[in-house]
Amino acid sequence: MRIASLLLSLAAACLCLYPLLWMFLSSFKTNREIFQPTNFFPSIFDWSAYRSLLTGEFLPFQKYLINSLLLSSGQAILATSSSLAAGFALAKFRFPGRSVLVGLAILLILIPKQTMVVPTFEWLDRLNLIGSRWSLLLPGAVSGLGVLFFLQIFRNLPNEWMDQARIEGLSPLRAFFLVVPLAMPGVVGFGVLHFVLSWQDHLLPLVVLDDENITLPLALTKLRDASFRIPEAVGMAAACLSLLPVLVLFGLCIGNMKTALREVVQS
């Protein structure tokens, strides 16, 4: 039983990883080798694709990478802090309109923001933000999922603590800062998740950013668009580099994420 399970999961993992490994190895191949997808290993390991990418031979790739990192982490930090505060308020205080706000958060999850590009675009245009980085940061700073996530986490903390805090004369804000460390796994987990989601977002950056500060998904498409001149290996190298930050981040935080998930799941 155990062995069978192990073998099955191993097979699934291989299936998942195989194309990505192929991608990594392909960043060393020549064009001709790449279009023969059945052969797996390159004939020689040639790092020139990475070199030309990082020296900016075709595109200022480094700039895009840094830009992407900045934008995604900005969105992650903003969204985490806003939904942390919102989740805390919704979980621990009763006030009129509370259920309406929870309903709004659910609505935000149910209506994907991608179907709302057009109104978002117009709205940002009215604010004169189109093209700047803020046009990506502001819509990314809100997350209905995050509000519900933290709502659930804070709900697990005993209410008596809040009563105690009130009796001790702490302001709600003080109490908030005292409670936050207890939600730390959740904070890290959600932050990473949001980082990954905004890292992957394609449509909104495509629509609102100008050519100066595009993000990685767009840069990758560009690399492929002009693929008549650019060797495929460079595209593959770029893809590998774009995977690297999320991979590292996720590898570091996966324990945290599992703790947070378990906390949310159990209730």
Add this chain to the structure above:
Amino acid sequence: MFWLIPMMLGIEISLQDPVFRPSMAGDTGNNFGTSYVGTENFKRVANDPKFWKSLENSLFYVIGSILIILPLSFFLAMNLKEIHRVPRGLLVFCLLVPGLALPGVLSTLFYLFFHGRNGILNQFLVIPLGMEPINWMMDPKFIMPSLILQSVWRWTGMITLFFLCGLEAVPKWQIETARLEGAGAWMRISWVWIPCIRHLGVFAAVFLAVDGFASFSGAYVLLGGSGGMLDSGLLLVTYLYQVAFPGGGGRFDFPAAAAMSLIAFPFAAALSYALLWIRSSASSSK
């Protein structure tokens, strides 16, 4: 009330984006003028066969990927649960990797894999089985399946992780009791394991549904911004983009696009709502 401000601000901004704007844009005759044309735009969209086609495609995509991913992840999670902790963590991480990559990258890889006769799938699977090599990207019948396959590849790991956490949270005594009562493996799965993670399954389904309706990058890169052959791979958001922005058809038809998203999101919301409803009715009948 100080702690309320960030939340208010957050919900305020987000609200103004999706809900207020389309009602204005949808009624505006041209982009910057203020001549209101009533429901004209909606009628135009409702008469657009491509819109219905894209909606249908999106529905197919969402339902197809949910139906494949959920059982598959459940199966994987059940298997993973049996494995010792250390290799389990490693395996879960391996499963997660495709979910972390950019969807565009996945599409590029998929393109190479499906491409023509030489693609991996044709070479390793279809031809050895004695079938005609399938032209995955060009044959209208196979475009949607390959999109769904891509979504399966991308999300299975994530959902498996969800389920695994859920399964680990199931108290041991329940399983022991079931075993003592003489329940076989199948009985244990259908009466203990599945009910215990049903709420997670619903959540995962909603998540996948929303993501499916919103998916853009994968299809955009895979099919080069078009709908593919005979529009058989045209997803809702791709079409929205084509209508509104110059990258696609160059129609710059903002009002129509806004009207489209207004028509479309009740469908998305209804689907997700239906899933939630199934859940609540199931738990109340318990």
